[in-house]
Amino acid sequence: MVQQPELQETSSIQSTQRVLKSLSTYRWTSLGALASLLLLTIANALTPQLFRWGIDEGITQKNLQVVLYSAAWMVVAAIARGVFNFGQSYLAEAASQGVAYDLRNKIFSKIQNLSFSFHDQAQTSQLLTRVTSDIEQIRTFVGTSLIQVIGGVVTLVCVSVILLVMNWKLALITLTAVPLNAWLMAQFITRNNKHFRQVQEQLSGLNAVLQENLLGIRVVKAFVRESTERSRYTTMNDGLIKANMKTISAIRNTFPLIFLLSNLVTLAVFAYGGAQVIGHRFSIGELVAFNSYLALILQPILLIGFAAPAIAQSAASAERVYEVVDAEVEIRDRPGAVPxxxxxxxxxxxxxxxxxxxxxxxxxxxxxxxxxxxxxxxxxxxxxxxxxxxxxxxxxxxxxxxxxxxxxxxxxxxxxxKSLRSHIGIVFQETTLFSGTIRENIAYAKPNATLKQVIEVAKTAQMHDFISSLPDGYETIVGERGVGLSGGQKQRIAIARTLLTDYSILILDDSTSAVDAKTAAQIQAELDDLMRQKACTTFVxxxxxxxxxxxxxxxxxxxxxxxxxxxxxxxxxxxxxxxxxxxxxxxxxxxxxxxxx
Ligand SMILES: Nc1ncnc2c1ncn2[C@@H]1O[C@H](COP(=O)(O)OP(=O)(O)OP(=O)(O)O)[C@@H](O)[C@H]1O
Ligand SMILES: [Mg+2]
Incomplete structure (x- = not known):
């Protein structure tokens, strides 16, 4: 899987764009989140002005009424901030849940549609990781990071304008930090995109070992391979930690620099602004307000910074998810196909x-x-x-x-x-049953078959006597993949399941291999009549x-x-x-x- 780094980047950008486009299904929720965000920004930007008013018109002029008024307005602003903050995050999360829900459904139905050849080559655990963890990354991006970035940008623009209007010289000193920080962030994202993809790939690998072991636990124990499997898992786990630590160290390397820059800006504002206050070119209230805006302007950069890894991660995940969504379905209806x-x-x-x-x-x-x-x-x-x-x-x-x-x-x-396959009854060589009752398993393709019909096919498959001898009979629960039944019993349930369908061509692929010769002959004898009546052709x-x-x-x-x-x-x-x-x-x-x- 060697990919050109540039190629990978464009396609991760394209995948992110597709995620954004998928938000259009939830446009009202998304617009609601955006509106809340704008109102929140306005409430945030107003608060320092209330401080300035309280100090310059109230405290300095010794006017208690203004002080109280400004305090009261600050309470109103605080409540508004609380409400809009809740609104933006709730709505953004709601939209993100919707996007994840759609993607999960989309990838699942795609997996259902993909041909045998895709499944021959794809690893089940890889697919599992894509359906679960990768989609969760995308959801985090839509629900949290995206709103952080938009909020950050809006706040940056608003506050910059306010600062420039208040004191353009001081504003220019402050704003130098913005492009520097932005550059640091951009560096961080481009350098670490591949680490984020690695994390997801390691996670897939880890899941692969886990899944294989869960399915094959009996073989592992029979061959006393527990310790080998444990060390195989530990190696993958170590790999995951390493990949994770790489991303963490990248995050940790970038942030101290950003903090340092922010502190330097505060110092500059304090020194230059203080001098201006002494020279009566700037009021104390304005300096306090200015200082509050500093926090407002540095916070978005940090937020964007925190969002950056999640965005990079989500871009990598989106690429992996769309790889499956876009996978070509090799076997499908031809144009003009007839039933x-x-x-x-x-x-x-x-x-x-x-x-x-x-x-x-x-x-x-x-x-x-x-x-x-x-x-x-x-x-x-x-x-x-x-x-x-x-x-x-x-x-x-x-x-x-x-x-x-x-x-x-x-x-x-x-x-x-669909019509072709529903006319062909096939019993696969490898039996796969689902968890549920025996009756549900037999009636898998015909869920509303009557018990009488189910019993009839079970009789043909020489399974009825056994099933009736069970305390719960046809309602007996079988475990995943038919745990609790013998190999031959599973095969016979699979035969019954196929017999219940509306087949006209019947294929039995070595479907009595695990059944003793006597029972196999009985099944065959029963089937002979049935097949000749119902099927137009039978392959055994x-x-x-x-x-x-x-x-x-x-x-x-x-x-x-x-x-x-x-x-x-x-x-x-x-x-x-x-x-x-x-x-x-x-x-x-x-x-x-x-x-x-
Ligand atoms: N999904 C697959 N991808 C690639 N090769 C395959 C695949 N399935 C089977 N083969 C190969 O095709 C050949 C024929 O396999 P097939 O399953 O048809 O044999 P079979 O006659 O049914 O054998 P058996 O009696 O063991 O069931 C084998 O050599 C096998 O390795
Ligand atoms: Mg075979």
Whole structure:
């Protein structure tokens, strides 16, 4: 991830501009915050004038009434400051919450839309950091830093004008500090932008280790790798501290200089202003007021200074968030895509080649076949031969890199994705369940399915007896990713979940691999009827020849090629590879009959 520093800067500026533009959704809240800010600045700027009036017209003239009046007005100004201060920060925070809310939703739905190939390459934890911590940085920027900067600039301009009107010579002395401080700040931001990005990247890395460990905690313990994982985490944690300390030391280096400059200005005002008071060219009240304005003018510079790191951080974060928001969705509806309505059962692969993004060689090479209506196709082959890859191409989880996949003569790319996928029932090789009840998991794609329907599919998947034996039955809660169920039970719930959908093409990718041979055969027998009734075509990827013997046709895959096809009997005659696989599975059966049914 080596990026040109200049490139990165322009794009972080552009990203910040986009964040600002997104405020337009909350324009009234933002305008309210701005109005409060202006009123606050006016109340702030008036207070020293009240002092001047109280001193020059009241204390010096010994007029108690003016002193009391000015004091009363100061109370009013203080209350006004309190109210407007609350108003500006409340409204700014409200707008910032809105911006963060929109961004979170936007990035989430983008993540949902991104293709498999994006998720193959993106790290989950990276995405998590972007959705949480990066968006929080942006929110802080909009809610706090932005208003600080605008307030700072407005105050600077107002107070400068007042000072120039009051005493332009003294004002010029004071104002020299402003460009100097501004320059220091600018230096600070440009120098440290990369550190802020580093902090976020380290945080992502840390999250990656954490997440991997949470998911893989059982493996970590089984292999007694706790201490290694701990030190891996500690190393990342050290990296985060280092990156954080770099930014902190940069902040700490810049601020003493700014404070020093401010103190020098106060000294100059005291000395030069004092001389003018003695020479009767300036009143004491004016000097006191002037001195109060000094605090007002230096405060914004400090505020802007404090806001600067947050702005730099938010710019880096905005860039990372928009990277995901702008990521190209490779697989999407083509213009003029039509809905997939009825399935005739003719699925054609014509010279299909496929290479995974970033892979060096082709995973599928010139695969061609055509299914007949209501056919049950079994796909067999060594591990890594490309069986799952073929299945991924039918619902367009990936698009072919050569050739064509057609359903009833139409390229799958000419259908709308939603209609295509909702007609394809797929049981993935890797089972993923969600936390919730068993019933919710089975009814995942059809939340308002009746219990009767749920039970029906559970029966087909040979899961009903087990579920009914549980104290809570279908309402039994399963943990994250199905914790609490065995591998085979999870697989059978996944089968039931798919059976409940309105599929017309059914794909079972090695979905009984964790189920014992006897139950697998039972599922297969139940499915056989169902599949032939409901599905126009069924693909069953399997390892065991015993489970696919009654398929209409068996496709044999080898190293990305479809090397043989035919019925069990035909393949036994014609395919040496089929013979080898069969032999490897039959032999142990003879040795130990109880192992394989
Ligand atoms: N997302 C991916 N990105 C890059 N390469 C991949 C990806 N998924 C699979 N591959 C590669 O493609 C090849 C075929 O994988 P595939 O999953 O289709 O095999 P399979 O026949 O289903 O194997 P198994 O029986 O073990 O499930 C493998 O060599 C694998 O390394
Ligand atoms: Mg597979």
């Amino acid at each position: 997939f309505e009825t399935c005739g059962g003719r699925i054609t692969f014509e010279n299909v080649s496929f290479r995974y993004p970033g892979a060096t060689s082709e995973t599928l090479k010139e695969v061609s076949f055509e299914t007949k209506p209501n056919e049950l196709i079994a796909v067999l082959g060594m591990t890594g031969s490309g069986k799952s890859t073929i299945m991924n191409l039918i619902p367009r989880f990936y698009d072919v890199t050569g050739g064509e996949v057609r359903i009833d003569g139409r390229d799958v790319r000419s259908f709308t994705l 990827v399997a390892q065991r020849i015993s489970t696919v013997k009654n398929a209409d046709r068996i496709f044999l895959m080898d190293k990305g090629r479809l090397v043989a096809q035919g019925t069990h009997e035909e393949l036994m005659q014609t395919s040496p590879l089929y013979g080898v696989i069969l032999e490897s599975q039959v032999k142990p059966k003879q040795k130990n009959d109880s192992k394989l049914a």
